[in-house]
Amino acid sequence: MTTPSETNVVHTAKDGDLLFVTIDHPPVNALSVDVRRGLMAAIDQAESDASVKGVLIVGAGRGFIAGADIREFGRPPMHPILPEVCNRIEACTKPVVAAIHGAALGGGLEVAMAAHYRLAMADAKLGLPEVQLGLLPGSGGTQRAPRLMGVEAAVNLMLSGRHMKAQEAVDGKLVDRLGEGADVLQAGLAYARELLAEAAPVRRTRDLDAIKIGDDHPMGVLDAIQKDVEKKSRGLFSPLKVIEAVRAGLSLPFDEALDNERKLFLQCIDSPQRAGLIHAFFAEREVLKVPEVKNVAPRTVARVGLIGGGTMGAGIAVAVLDAGLPVTMIERDAEAVARGRANVEKVYNGLIAKGRMTESAKADVMARFNTSTDYQALAQADLVIEAVFEEMSVKKAVFAELDRVCKPQAVLATNTSYLDINEIAASVSRPQDVIGLHFFSPANIMKLLEIVVPTQVSADVVATAFALATQLKKVPVRAGVCDGFIGNRILAVYRAAADHMMEDGCSPYEIDAAMRAFGYPMGPFQVSDLAGGDIGWATRKRRAATRDPKARYVQIADRICERGWFGQKTGRGYYLYPAGARTGEPDPEVLAIIDAERARANIQPQALSSEQIVRKYMAAMINEGANVVHQGIALRPLDVDVTFVHGYGFPRHRGGPMKYADMYGLDKVLADIQTFAKQDPLFWQPSPLLVQLVKDGKNFDSLNR
Numbered sequence: 001m002t003t004p005s006e007t008n009v010v011h012t013a014k015d016g017d018l019l020f021v022t023i024d025h026p027p028v029n030a031l032s033v034d035v036r037r038g039l040m041a042a043i044d045q046a047e048s049d050a051s052v053k054g055v056l057i058v059g060a061g062r063g064f065i066a067g068a069d070i071r072e073f074g075r076p077p078m079h080p081i082l083p084e085v086c087n088r089i090e091a092c093t094k095p096v097v098a099a100i101h102g103a104a105l106g107g108g109l110e111v112a113m114a115a116h117y118r119l120a121m122a123d124a125k126l127g128l129p130e131v132q133l134g135l136l137p138g139s140g141g142t143q144r145a146p147r148l149m150g151v152e153a154a155v156n157l158m159l160s161g162r163h164m165k166a167q168e169a170v171d172g173k174l175v176d177r178l179g180e181g182a183d184v185l186q187a188g189l190a191y192a193r194e195l196l197a198e199a200a201p202v203r204r205t206r207d208l209d210a211i212k213i214g215d216d217h218p219m220g221v222l223d224a225i226q227k228d229v230e231k232k233s234r235g236l237f238s239p240l241k242v243i244e245a246v247r248a249g250l251s252l253p254f255d256e257a258l259d260n261e262r263k264l265f266l267q268c269i270d271s272p273q274r275a276g277l278i279h280a281f282f283a284e285r286e287v288l289k290v291p292e293v294k295n296v297a298p299r300t301v302a303r304v305g306l307i308g309g310g311t312m313g314a315g316i317a318v319a320v321l322d323a324g325l326p327v328t329m330i331e332r333d334a335e336a337v338a339r340g341r342a343n344v345e346k347v348y349n350g351l352i353a354k355g356r357m358t359e360s361a362k363a364d365v366m367a368r369f370n371t372s373t374d375y376q377a378l379a380q381a382d383l384v385i386e387a388v389f390e391e392m393s394v395k396k397a398v399f400a401e402l403d404r405v406c407k408p409q410a411v412l413a414t415n416t417s418y419l420d421i422n423e424i425a426a427s428v429s430r431p432q433d434v435i436g437l438h439f440f441s442p443a444n445i446m447k448l449l450e451i452v453v454p455t456q457v458s459a460d461v462v463a464t465a466f467a468l469a470t471q472l473k474k475v476p477v478r479a480g481v482c483d484g485f486i487g488n489r490i491l492a493v494y495r496a497a498a499d500h501m502m503e504d505g506c507s508p509y510e511i512d513a514a515m516r517a518f519g520y521p522m523g524p525f526q527v528s529d530l531a532g533g534d535i536g537w538a539t540r541k542r543r544a545a546t547r548d549p550k551a552r553y554v555q556i557a558d559r560i561c562e563r564g565w566f567g568q569k570t571g572r573g574y575y576l577y578p579a580g581a582r583t584g585e586p587d588p589e590v591l592a593i594i595d596a597e598r599a600r601a602n603i604q605p606q607a608l609s610s611e612q613i614v615r616k617y618m619a620a621m622i623n624e625g626a627n628v629v630h631q632g633i634a635l636r637p638l639d640v641d642v643t644f645v646h647g648y649g650f651p652r653h654r655g656g657p658m659k660y661a662d663m664y665g666l667d668k669v670l671a672d673i674q675t676f677a678k679q680d681p682l683f684w685q686p687s688p689l690l691v692q693l694v695k696d697g698k699n700f701d702s703l704n705r
């Protein structure tokens, strides 16, 4: 007999003396206010019906519950709030069983921990990933997880945000039983009946004692973890709040510990980091929604070809091999083929050395890797990625070969980072098949993939590129054709602003330190030393003839390169790297070069504070970001945000440069630009889009919807 529940997203049904409760709120059963009300009503129903002896909670569809409804954060809370729901479930006087399949994350796992017994199917993913959203588990998770798993395991789960598999959760006592078979409802019903038959008691997690589980010295464990977090989390707010909540819970009565958790949770909710991280979460999903992909089936990609076995080509090969696809790499002669193969093997050998791969796993992967000097080997490839030298004539020669050998419908992709892909496409007989796939180095690690869409490309080729990105576990961003696309085009501008500041009076070390304090893992001059100064130098020389003679050009980098100081690989660049050190030391000779250049350019050096450095750097980035959106190179501001978070080390907790601009205030950004323009009006031209938005009182986010 089915009883209608109070909301249409939580259904209750009776099966003998068991009330089973199904959360049916696609796509991921997020705990929106209707679900929370439904769960409250279901427990009320169980309590008021004397014939009910136990309760079983399951999720419909793909999983149990993916957590609180993230879209509700930042709005006034609606009752019942999730902590109330969890407490109600735990207080139930009849045994409550949670049967978990798929995702049980955040508030989803907190619901399960508030139940009295837990079963997880083999496909379950259990986790408390709130820190990734700038939050802490705020429905009792910081108190119940330590009681079930022990302090150390629970804190590590919360701080890492990782997903645990079912067996690990059983081993770690988070879950009582591994479900058998494939049907969560059947497995859950069987377990619940078994418990009822045994007259299993109500077993409340709150009544367990965290101190008794696992660690003899939980305070010492917390101290050690806190030290580590302070060192590594670079100013993140919520990880320390997690520790604070757990620490307080070890000495406070349970209800007071919950009140304290709520207080800390609300501090996290109010933090700008929460706003930045949640923006990043949704932006990463929105970037997948591009017009070409809507209702268009991608082409099948079963075999991938690759031209070029340099660092980039090899990284792409590894990314494709890791996705389970076979790769055929073309190089110009046997020696280059051997080098390309060695570059690929080097990546896997590194993993073996770290104990993260076995020799036999490597052999399995390498069995899918083929090489040739003959383009004919690509005749059956479904998609070919060119990663050769960045020069139009070289690219066109490669594409002429591809045009000759590739089968009809093969996707022909270029990994160029700057060149005009429309021109490449126009050079072959099938421009509709040509697209840009701009990987970031190291291509097997960096998440960003700019999908550059030339004018003549067919929609199913774009759809194929997005499908491939998902298969490679990349974050794809659609970009239009222009010099540098989204990322490198904006980079060129804020990098120039950094050079201006260096010539005007800041040392590269001050600029790097300011950007690290902002949240970057490295400053721009450290990045330059890591990438190799020679690359930028070659580009500058190539562009010298076309550079606007009126534009400011800082020559410091050229002076450093002329000495053969290309960064880490030569032992010095902006920094000194004695005896192969990876962390650089300031170099007095570099400071002397900078002084000499200031004198040559007739500049009286003026110091800038860290805050002023960040303002100028960000103003340049935001202004060019606005231009890129205005000209349709990026579809929306959020595409710029995702590009910078995943390709350029932009601190994720700030959401991306455009989100940062919204939070800082677009009027303030514009005012900064207008001030800087007094010194250099050519460089600091306010973007028309920025001007318009300020005039209309709108922000970038208004263009994301």
Ligand code: 3H9
Pocket (backbone or CB within 6 Å): 027, 028, 030, 066, 067, 068, 069, 070, 071, 082, 083, 103, 105, 106, 107, 108, 110, 129, 130, 133, 135, 136, 137, 138, 139, 141, 282, 285, 286
């Ligand atoms: C929390 O629980 C706080 C509590 O401790 C305290 C509260 C007081 N809410 O990722 P997908 C949407 S914090 C709303 O593409 P997948 C998503 O935007 C929460 N919406 O699927 C997308 O929408 P669209 C802790 C959500 O299969 C659609 O669902 N939980 C939520 O690749 C499909 O998502 C988490 O942090 C949500 N919670 O991955 C888990 N989750 O189709 C966050 C997803 O319009 N979620 N959506 O673009 C995930 O990690 C993944 O979504 C999941 C599925 C692994 C579940």
